[in-house]
Amino acid sequence: MKIHALQTGTVRCKQFQLTGASNVLSRLYQLIFTDKWGEWMPTYCWLIEHPDGLTLVDTGETAQIYEKGYLPDGGLYHKAVETRIEPAEEIPQQLAKIGFAPKDIKTVILTHLHGDHIGGLAHFEHCKIYVSKTEYDFATSKKGTGNGYFKKNWPSWFQPELIRYNNADEGNFSQSKKITTDGKIVVVPTPGHSIGHQSVLVKGDNHTTILAGDLTYNESTLQQEIADVLLPNTAAKQTVKAMHQYVQQQPCLYLSSHDWNAPTILAEKRVYHE
Numbered sequence: 001m002k003i004h005a006l007q008t009g010t011v012r013c014k015q016f017q018l019t020g021a022s023n024v025l026s027r028l029y030q031l032i033f034t035d036k037w038g039e040w041m042p043t044y045c046w047l048i049e050h051p052d053g054l055t056l057v058d059t060g061e062t063a064q065i066y067e068k069g070y071l072p073d074g075g076l077y078h079k080a081v082e083t084r085i086e087p088a089e090e091i092p093q094q095l096a097k098i099g100f101a102p103k104d105i106k107t108v109i110l111t112h113l114h115g116d117h118i119g120g121l122a123h124f125e126h127c128k129i130y131v132s133k134t135e136y137d138f139a140t141s142k143k144g145t146g147n148g149y150f151k152k153n154w155p156s157w158f159q160p161e162l163i164r165y166n167n168a169d170e171g172n173f174s175q176s177k178k179i180t181t182d183g184k185i186v187v188v189p190t191p192g193h194s195i196g197h198q199s200v201l202v203k204g205d206n207h208t209t210i211l212a213g214d215l216t217y218n219e220s221t222l223q224q225e226i227a228d229v230l231l232p233n234t235a236a237k238q239t240v241k242a243m244h245q246y247v248q249q250q251p252c253l254y255l256s257s258h259d260w261n262a263p264t265i266l267a268e269k270r271v272y273h274e
């Protein structure tokens, strides 16, 4: 199964999210009162050429972020994250570069519902779209907007298939959900970065490719078990530990949504090792 990395713009967050800082007060101080931004990072989504049909994991950012009212005017959101994208970098143009169009996609799996992962949704009304039920329920609750989910920007037709994990263990993950009939595309719950965050496992003959979303920013932070979180939480700690164990138990390509190295790991089939 061929997998393609498709970059839709760049993003940056505060430095502590990359280096880790367990002290909550220090994190809040840095978030609100400092301008210590990390480097600009890519925003990837992934195309999987599966025999059941083309499957897209996340839909990337949209240039609508520059339209007035699309993002909040002020507040904490702009203290936490900045995104950049040109219209020519959106998902339809990235698909076109490898000879595909949105209409060719059959299935979309969303790792979570933050804007830089669902900005391209408008192009995929014809697809079966999977989201974790926990993520969807939280994002559509009263708490959603205050936690970085902007339902007002979602397409009005958006009624995803809500994943309840019910298949067997997947390695040391106690729950999973098979997406394809051959069981080669599987999702596992990886909460922490967001409440219902999930990662996609693509099982090949020689290795499993992990489309980890925002679980960690890269392989190095996985090794150090630094989760990609604004504020530390128990779920994130458990998730990052579980994933760190998983990648040591079998040959894996570990691909984070915001890791500049991800396309090289993919192209060179660079199996995770320490």
Ligand SMILES: [Zn+2]
Pocket (backbone or CB within 6 Å): 112, 114, 193, 214
């Ligand atoms: Zn996110």
